[in-house]
Amino acid sequence: MPLSVQETDVKTPPVSRPPLDPHLKALENEAIHIFREVAAEFEKPVMLYSIGKDSSVLLHLARKAFYPGRVPFPLLHVDTTWKFREMIEFRDEIAAKYDLDLVVHTNPRGAAEGITPFSHGSAIYTDIMKTEALKQALDAGGYDAAFGGARRDEEASRAKERIYSFRTPDHKWDPRNQRPELWNVYNGMIKKGESVRAFPLSNWTEVDIWRYIQAEDIPLVPLYYAAERPYVERDGMMILAEDPRLRLLSGETVQRGMIRFRTLGCFPLTGAIRSHATTLEEVIAELEIATVSERQGRAIDRDQSGSMEKKKREGYF
Amino acid sequence: MTAHAQTASATILPLAEPLKAVRDTRPLRLITCGSVDDGKSTLIGRLLWDTKAVKEDQAATLARDSGQQNDLGLPDFALLLDGLQAEREQGITIDVAYRYFSTDRRSFIVADTPGHEQYTRNMATGASTADLAVLLADARAGLLEQTRRHATIAALMGIRQFVLAVNKIDLVNYDKAIFERISHEFREFALSLGVRQITAIPMSALKGENVVYSAEAAMPWYDGPTLIETLELATVRSGQAGGFRLPVQRVSRPGEGFRGYQGTVAGGSIKPGDSVAILPSGTVANVKQIVTFDLVRNAAVAGDAITLVLDRQVDVSRGDIIVSIDSQPMTGHHFDAQLVSLQPGGIEPGKRYWLKSGSRRQRVTVEPVSQLELATGKWLPHASTLSMNAIGKVRLSFEELAVFDPYEQNRSTGAFILIDPDTLNTVAGGMITAKRGDVGGIHRSQGGEGQRVVLSLPADLAEQIMASELFSNRRDEAEIRRMTAKQAAEFFSNAASDI
Numbered sequence: 001m002p003l004s005v006q007e008t009d010v011k012t013p014p015v016s017r018p019p020l021d022p023h024l025k026a027l028e029n030e031a032i033h034i035f036r037e038v039a040a041e042f043e044k045p046v047m048l049y050s051i052g053k054d055s056s057v058l059l060h061l062a063r064k065a066f067y068p069g070r071v072p073f074p075l076l077h078v079d080t081t082w083k084f085r086e087m088i089e090f091r092d093e094i095a096a097k098y099d100l101d102l103v104v105h106t107n108p109r110g111a112a113e114g115i116t117p118f119s120h121g122s123a124i125y126t127d128i129m130k131t132e133a134l135k136q137a138l139d140a141g142g143y144d145a146a147f148g149g150a151r152r153d154e155e156a157s158r159a160k161e162r163i164y165s166f167r168t169p170d171h172k173w174d175p176r177n178q179r180p181e182l183w184n185v186y187n188g189m190i191k192k193g194e195s196v197r198a199f200p201l202s203n204w205t206e207v208d209i210w211r212y213i214q215a216e217d218i219p220l221v222p223l224y225y226a227a228e229r230p231y232v233e234r235d236g237m238m239i240l241a242e243d244p245r246l247r248l249l250s251g252e253t254v255q256r257g258m259i260r261f262r263t264l265g266c267f268p269l270t271g272a273i274r275s276h277a278t279t280l281e282e283v284i285a286e287l288e289i290a291t292v293s294e295r296q297g298r299a300i301d302r303d304q305s306g307s308m309e310k311k312k313r314e315g316y317f
Numbered sequence: 318m319t320a321h322a323q324t325a326s327a328t329i330l331p332l333a334e335p336l337k338a339v340r341d342t343r344p345l346r347l348i349t350c351g352s353v354d355d356g357k358s359t360l361i362g363r364l365l366w367d368t369k370a371v372k373e374d375q376a377a378t379l380a381r382d383s384g385q386q387n388d389l390g391l392p393d394f395a396l397l398l399d400g401l402q403a404e405r406e407q408g409i410t411i412d413v414a415y416r417y418f419s420t421d422r423r424s425f426i427v428a429d430t431p432g433h434e435q436y437t438r439n440m441a442t443g444a445s446t447a448d449l450a451v452l453l454a455d456a457r458a459g460l461l462e463q464t465r466r467h468a469t470i471a472a473l474m475g476i477r478q479f480v481l482a483v484n485k486i487d488l489v490n491y492d493k494a495i496f497e498r499i500s501h502e503f504r505e506f507a508l509s510l511g512v513r514q515i516t517a518i519p520m521s522a523l524k525g526e527n528v529v530y531s532a533e534a535a536m537p538w539y540d541g542p543t544l545i546e547t548l549e550l551a552t553v554r555s556g557q558a559g560g561f562r563l564p565v566q567r568v569s570r571p572g573e574g575f576r577g578y579q580g581t582v583a584g585g586s587i588k589p590g591d592s593v594a595i596l597p598s599g600t601v602a603n604v605k606q607i608v609t610f611d612l613v614r615n616a617a618v619a620g621d622a623i624t625l626v627l628d629r630q631v632d633v634s635r636g637d638i639i640v641s642i643d644s645q646p647m648t649g650h651h652f653d654a655q656l657v658s659l660q661p662g663g664i665e666p667g668k669r670y671w672l673k674s675g676s677r678r679q680r681v682t683v684e685p686v687s688q689l690e691l692a693t694g695k696w697l698p699h700a701s702t703l704s705m706n707a708i709g710k711v712r713l714s715f716e717e718l719a720v721f722d723p724y725e726q727n728r729s730t731g732a733f734i735l736i737d738p739d740t741l742n743t744v745a746g747g748m749i750t751a752k753r754g755d756v757g758g759i760h761r762s763q764g765g766e767g768q769r770v771v772l773s774l775p776a777d778l779a780e781q782i783m784a785s786e787l788f789s790n791r792r793d794e795a796e797i798r799r800m801t802a803k804q805a806a807e808f809f810s811n812a813a814s815d816i
Contacts, residue, residue: 023344026620029581029621029622032581032622036580040567063610064609066579067610067624068575068624069569152415152416152417153417156414159416160412160414179742180439180441180734181442182441182446183445183729183732183734183746184581184729185673185674185675187743189741191741207419208424
């Protein structure tokens with residue numbers, strides 16, 4: 001039965017789909033609850049939008065949570081300028097299609113000081129172009145709550161994360177002193193300058209994300225699907241070789257092969273996997289027998305043990 | 318790039334087995350708890366490992382971090398869970414860690430909760446959302462006081478399914494008598510807490526015996542289920558029994574003609590045409606539509622995040638609760654509750670706290686009445702500050718009308734947190750036990766003053782009366798019971814015989 005809300009300015013007509021299975025439905029309900037609670041309790045929320053599959057699911061859930069209204073907060077993309085080209089094209093397409101307020105921020109130090117993942121190494125680069133840039137953008141916007149797509153199953157320190165993750169005025173996370181979080185009763189009280197990072201996907205796993213994308217027919221950046229692409233092998237990773245800023249080191253050659261990405265970040269720091277999965281069904285089939293975790297392709301997680309915790313303490317998502 | 322990027326380029330193997338069957342159940346939430354060295358983290362690590370939730374690169378990180386493997390050549394499972402630097406350094410679990418694994422039949426969310434006594438509050442946090450508790454006991458040591466404490470807290474937080482994992486059974490030569498003694502002792506104790514669904518399993522988490530794989534060879538005398546079989550068959554609380562409850566999170570007004578109340582159904586079910594009351598005001602309306610992104614729905618049940626449209630203009634705002642007209646929660650200014658004190662400052666008598674329940678936040682003062690002595694399970698009189706980790710019975714007094722169900726009837730509308738108005742930190746988690754009988758509401762006249770009339774009416778007539786403004790204005794003075802005509806006849810004949 002089509003929606004029959006009259007006299008409203010509903011812009012996107014909803015689509016009729018088979019009902020979600022109870023597992024995904026429970027996760028969806030929880031995420032919508034969190035979205036609504038944060039939107040109601042905080043003065044100026046923002047949603048971190050990183051263009052990846054988790055962000056795509058997050059955005060879809062936000063649209064569901066506030067339907068038939070529009071998403072009542074802006075999306076913030078921290079652009080390091082080293083994202084995959086297809087990610088940026090996808091971002092702008094989605095923002096226009098869904099009538100979203102999109103805020104894009106790049107740390108001016110990047111251009112001013114010539115900070116690149118090649119010249120400064122992944123740790124310093126990430127700190128300046130992602131963590132520092134994020135803090136700049138949050139401060140500039142005066143946001144008191146920021147939604148993120150982080151999941152507890154991604155990494156050990158994230159497994160300890162609250163759904164409402166409290167941050168000090170300088171965005172610090174104190175994992176040893178987190179607010180207790182009981183039932184689904186979230187404490188949204190903060191003092192001026194303090195903020196909360198809210199994680200509606202906390203209880204989702206990678207498989208849940210993919211199955212939900214399939215069930216809800218959520219559009220994704222094409223890089224998640226296998227295609228013949230040019231790449232360079234470096235430090236045990238396959239780096240996409242399409243950006244002219246990627247300079248080959250001695251002994252390196254551009255190869256071509258069927259590859260795809262399990263996560264998307266900055267192209268020089270994100271490794272591809274060999275795959276023939278060109279459809280969502282094939283991606284899920286691959287995943288269910290995968291023997292490595294998705295963050296395996298992320299260089300920044302492997303800098304040192306506990307490196308994610310360190311970055312999170314400093315204000316990274 | 319860094320020197321640690323050591324893994325060779327990853328290849329996902331081609332499809333070698335058919336797709337797993339689509340799960341048709343909701344995830345089971347469970348907690349694991351027990352004393353410090355019972356091997357909780359090892360058990361969860363084993364569950365993750367044997368259900369293949371741990372990937373090769375994570376195992377490689379583990380092997381690198383621990384620098385050693387146990388004598389079975391397996392990684393140190395505890396490191397999977399103890400994700401914080403301080404935890405790795407101290408070799409203990411400080412905070413609740415959430416982990417995810419699944420089998421073909423179901424998926425699981427497990428909260429690994431700390432065993433140290435000073436982290437009891439974290440255990441209460443993990444227990445608040447759990448449907449089942451796995452309690453560990455070391456077969457060599459038997460039941461320890463801390464295990465009893467955790468069982469007590471789990472029962473208090475509303476968990477009604479226990480699994481006793483008698484771990485390290487290999488270290489007592491798989492002695493059946495030892496297992497039976499410990500499980501008998503535990504069963505008696507759990508029954509005393511009101512928990513009836515108890516499964517005791519002898520296991521070795523380290524060797525993986527009776528966790529995911531059966532250990533018939535080592536324990537031919539045990540023919541019960543493995544841990545994973547027990548978890549697959551456990552029930553998830555539905556919350557669909559009882560009256561409809563919708564705590565209003567926000568009012569959606571995207572355009573002039575649309576006004577919807579958004580929230581997650583916290584109990585019961587609803588369909589268009591149903592009569593509802595809006596509390597605390599008591600205003601009455603009918604449901605016009607249930608709106609979601611996908612469809613206008615014919616019904617919604619507990620757990621669904623919905624937008625409700627009513628058939629008339631009524632004053633509804635965030636914090637109100639929309640309820641079924643014939644099965645309403647308790648309203649009043651005074652309630653009895655149990656709570657767990659979560660912060661070093663404790664819960665101070667007479668102090669004004671913020672209380673948040675559902676989407677409603679209001680001022681409350683707390684008067685401690687008694688405190689649970691965890692070692693003995695006895696409630697001892699206690700009117701002073703409830704210090705951190707204490708479990709107390711308290712009286713709550715509200716400045717504005719409050720709305721609750723008893724926690725044992727509704728885990729959403731019966732639960733609350735207390736927020737310190739100075740630090741704004743969460744200082745207690747609490748559960749409503751009853752409306753206070755000596756003040757206000759229907760019990761005001763029980764002391765003998767005032768007259769009451771008990772009516773037995775046809776349901777349709779009662780509904781019309783209850784929908785009237787006069788009735789809804791004084792609804793907190795009325796007591797309503799639904800029953801069959803036969804039950805009503807019995808009720809009246811019993812009442813007559815008592816006179």
